[in-house]
Amino acid sequence: MEQRITHACGHEQAHYLTGFASQQDHKARWLTTTKCRSCFITEKKTALADAASRDGAAIAHLDLPPLTGSERQVAWATTVRASRLAALVAEPDAGNTDAFHACRAITDAKWWIDHRDLANTDLLAKAENSICPANIPAELAIPARLHQAT
Numbered sequence: 001m002e003q004r005i006t007h008a009c010g011h012e013q014a015h016y017l018t019g020f021a022s023q024q025d026h027k028a029r030w031l032t033t034t035k036c037r038s039c040f041i042t043e044k045k046t047a048l049a050d051a052a053s054r055d056g057a058a059i060a061h062l063d064l065p066p067l068t069g070s071e072r073q074v075a076w077a078t079t080v081r082a083s084r085l086a087a088l089v090a091e092p093d094a095g096n097t098d099a100f101h102a103c104r105a106i107t108d109a110k111w112w113i114d115h116r117d118l119a120n121t122d123l124l125a126k127a128e129n130s131i132c133p134a135n136i137p138a139e140l141a142i143p144a145r146l147h148q149a150t
């Protein structure tokens with residue numbers, strides 16, 4: 001049956017409670033300790049926006065290259081990249097390594113989405129492996145025999 005519950009936030013919301021009367025009472029009591037749906041959603045959105053702006057501030061100095069992919073991939077990957085790089089920047093040992101710079105240089109939106117759940121160390125290892133030798137500027141890719149000649 002439908003019951004109007006006054007939530008902890010002070011808002012009233014209708015809930016359709018099922019089960020035995022004792023179960024409904026229990027559920028109704030529990031609901032009074034929670035926030036209403038709209039307060040819950042607002043709070044969640046605010047938390048996400050806060051996290052996004054924190055991440056943005058943490059990586060503002062990185063001067064990141066634009067991502068490539070479909071519009072949807074880029075939008076998603078932008079958030080993923082920001083949160084992952086912000087987490088790496090916060091790690092004293094990860095923020096300034098070659099692997100970190102490799103990671104920072106990755107512009108493939110799909111790469112970020114595919115690897116979004118990897119642990120930091122795994123993400124860095126993947127980034128180092130993902131950098132194609134062809135992308136390294138010619139002047140840096142000195143063939144071994146030239147090394148020997150000098």
Ligand SMILES: [Zn+2]
Pocket residue numbers: 007009010011035036037038039040
């Ligand atoms: Zn509310």
